[in-house]
Amino acid sequence: MSSTWTLTKMRLRLAVRNRAFFFFSLVMPLIFLFGAVALIGHGRTEWVGYILGAILTTTVMGSFWGLSVQLVTFREQGILRRFRLAPLGAGPMLASSILANYFLVLPVVAFEILVCRFAFHMQSWGDLAAILLLVTVGSSTFSALGLIVASVTNTMQETQMINNLIWMAFLFLSGATVPLAVFPGWLQRVALFIPAQYLATGLESAATSLTTRAEMITDTTALLLGLLVAFEVSRQLFRWEPEAKAPRRAKLWVLAALVPFLAFGIWESATGTRLKHIDQNFDTIRAMAERIPGAR
Amino acid sequence: MADAVIQVENLKKNYGAVEAVRGLNFIVERGEVFGLLGPNGAGKTSTVEMLEGLRTPDGGIVRVCGLDPQKSGEEFKQRIGAVLQSTALPDKLRVKEAVELFAQFYHHRADTEKLLARFQLQEKQTAFYSHLSGGQKQRLALAMALVNDPEVVFLDEPTAGLDPQVRREIYDIIEELKREKKTVLLTTHYIEEAERLCDRVAIVDHGRVIALGTPRELKHSSAGTTRIEVRLAHSPVNGLLAGLDGVSDCREFEGTYVLHSSRPPQTIVSLVKQLEAENNELQSLEMFSPSLEDVFIELTGRRLRE
Numbered sequence A: 001m002s003s004t005w006t007l008t009k010m011r012l013r014l015a016v017r018n019r020a021f022f023f024f025s026l027v028m029p030l031i032f033l034f035g036a037v038a039l040i041g042h043g044r045t046e047w048v049g050y051i052l053g054a055i056l057t058t059t060v061m062g063s064f065w066g067l068s069v070q071l072v073t074f075r076e077q078g079i080l081r082r083f084r085l086a087p088l089g090a091g092p093m094l095a096s097s098i099l100a101n102y103f104l105v106l107p108v109v110a111f112e113i114l115v116c117r118f119a120f121h122m123q124s125w126g127d128l129a130a131i132l133l134l135v136t137v138g139s140s141t142f143s144a145l146g147l148i149v150a151s152v153t154n155t156m157q158e159t160q161m162i163n164n165l166i167w168m169a170f171l172f173l174s175g176a177t178v179p180l181a182v183f184p185g186w187l188q189r190v191a192l193f194i195p196a197q198y199l200a201t202g203l204e205s206a207a208t209s210l211t212t213r214a215e216m217i218t219d220t221t222a223l224l225l226g227l228l229v230a231f232e233v234s235r236q237l238f239r240w241e242p243e244a245k246a247p248r249r250a251k252l253w254v255l256a257a258l259v260p261f262l263a264f265g266i267w268e269s270a271t272g273t274r275l276k277h278i279d280q281n282f283d284t285i286r287a288m289a290e291r292i293p294g295a296r
Numbered sequence B: 001m002a003d004a005v006i007q008v009e010n011l012k013k014n015y016g017a018v019e020a021v022r023g024l025n026f027i028v029e030r031g032e033v034f035g036l037l038g039p040n041g042a043g044k045t046s047t048v049e050m051l052e053g054l055r056t057p058d059g060g061i062v063r064v065c066g067l068d069p070q071k072s073g074e075e076f077k078q079r080i081g082a083v084l085q086s087t088a089l090p091d092k093l094r095v096k097e098a099v100e101l102f103a104q105f106y107h108h109r110a111d112t113e114k115l116l117a118r119f120q121l122q123e124k125q126t127a128f129y130s131h132l133s134g135g136q137k138q139r140l141a142l143a144m145a146l147v148n149d150p151e152v153v154f155l156d157e158p159t160a161g162l163d164p165q166v167r168r169e170i171y172d173i174i175e176e177l178k179r180e181k182k183t184v185l186l187t188t189h190y191i192e193e194a195e196r197l198c199d200r201v202a203i204v205d206h207g208r209v210i211a212l213g214t215p216r217e218l219k220h221s222s223a224g225t226t227r228i229e230v231r232l233a234h235s236p237v238n239g240l241l242a243g244l245d246g247v248s249d250c251r252e253f254e255g256t257y258v259l260h261s262s263r264p265p266q267t268i269v270s271l272v273k274q275l276e277a278e279n280n281e282l283q284s285l286e287m288f289s290p291s292l293e294d295v296f297i298e299l300t301g302r303r304l305r306e
Helices: A002-016 A019-039 A045-064 A066-076 A079-084 A090-119 A128-152 A156-173 A185-191 A195-207 A213-237 A248-257 A259-271 A273-290 B044-051 B073-079 B095-103 B112-118 B134-145 B164-179 B191-197 B215-221 B264-277 B292-300
Strands: B004-015 B018-029 B033-037 B059-064 B080-083 B152-156 B183-188 B200-205 B208-213 B226-232 B247-253 B256-261 B282-288
Touching: A002 A019, A002 A090, A002 B095, A019 A045, A019 A090, A045 A066, A045 A090, A045 A128, A045 A156, A045 A195, A045 A273, A066 A079, A066 A090, A066 A128, A066 A156, A090 A128, A090 A213, A128 A156, A128 A195, A128 A213, A128 A248, A156 A185, A156 A195, A185 A273, A195 A213, A195 A259, A195 A273, A213 A248, A213 A259, A213 A273, A248 A259, A259 A273, B004 B044, B004 B183, B018 B044, B018 B059, B018 B183, B018 B200, B018 B208, B033 B044, B033 B164, B033 B191, B044 B059, B044 B152, B044 B183, B073 B080, B080 B134, B095 B112, B095 B134, B112 B134, B134 B152, B134 B164, B164 B183, B164 B191, B183 B191, B191 B292, B200 B215, B200 B292, B208 B215, B208 B292, B215 B292, B226 B264, B247 B292, B256 B264, B256 B292, B264 B282
Parallel strands: B033 B183, B033 B200, B080 B152, B152 B183
Antiparallel strands: B004 B018, B004 B059, B200 B208, B226 B256, B226 B282, B247 B256
16 A cells, blocks of 8 residues: 555656646646536526536546556656566556546646636535545546556557547547437437446536435446456556557457446436436526526 | 575576577575676576566576565565666656655665765756766666665666766676675676676576686686787788787687787787788787687677677
């Protein structure tokens, strides 16, 4: 545990000394936030909570890129080899990446909430406990998913290509950029299999105080199971040496990390309650924004 | 044998069809500085990395402090220190942070302040790794190798690519380790380094030990001849140089004729006479005392840095 904490502190130090990291993890989400409130919410305070949920989702999902990419750079440059000489296993290297990501995400999340509440006059604080829980589990899960990609790719180029593909799916099928409620039915069902959907739905509900206990349990459990599987898979596939190439079949392990989401997707698709809830929540917020009499 | 810290028996390593290490055997005693001397591609780095546990042998037995590097994991790593052929650290890591970071991974930790002072890194302790010179990076690598006060230190070509001044500084550090009775395994392709620092040397070529002993023993085994290197204006008549007084061996390396002579003055006199007779001209002549280079040439017919 002490090695993990030692490495976490090192990663945090390196991250704050990296201007690019600072830009992508703090400045970019804020630009999105301002843009979304202005363009999507048209300045209506009723929308701010919902938009906050979406922005928090992209911030937390950013952990997918975060320090996992750094791990590939470390491997390519031979830095991991030096660490391999020390009494360290793959576990602390990976866990420190997840922890550091989490500590870097927390202040950004807090800042986004404060901006929404005070600069954009968000009507309530939302369910802060639920937000904290989802941010904690979500950041760890997406970091771990990023680590799997880092483990199965051989070069930085390959990592970025695969990350971009997965990132696009996360971004556009999760409900973080386009509300799931406006998707056609078949696409909504596809979204049920996307890990990011559990985070986006959970955070949007939590930020607008429309979350239910059952929904929270489902979202957190799906993300938590995803985290456990992803961490173990990335630990098994971890490579220290730049010349140790991942066999092609190793890439299939990425799919293993999606098994929990596949199971939850099948279940939710069969019951249909989640999609109904997503539609209801969206309608409620829209009604509030349009001030339809009788809306909640 | 009772005090053997490193034991290597019939060690083998292949990379595809290439046999990098072909049945290496040697023992390193406690407190000894042992050198693996050989040209690039001889299998030195593969060997040392198998001893460090970074590579898996394809055959043979390796024991370091009685432990199998492949199976003993953390316990093994607690007891060794190593400088890789090329050490890389994150660019934005500061010198002092790097030493302290690695120290924290070990149960037994050396005083990091003292280490920085010992390796003349105090003034650079807040500098980023990317801002260090080659020599400073290597001194930092050495400091990091000693953060756990290890029983065995592996140094893989620790002075390669460094300028002579820095190289001498590194020699001083290794000599200090020797005085501290640390067991050191050093790989090098510098003759001077092996002769100056090592108690015993294994000369390695094509993955095999071709000679093993103290530098003195090895030099004596080469018949104690003096090496004379000459360059001539024109190629000499076949067999002319080999037939000179006292010459026991003559080879040509890229226009330089390397003669081994047991009676150097007579050889030089007869060389000058023969060249006059042939109307040839001496462009340069250098004489060297017997060295490990001569041993290598005798055994392989090649120079170490060919």
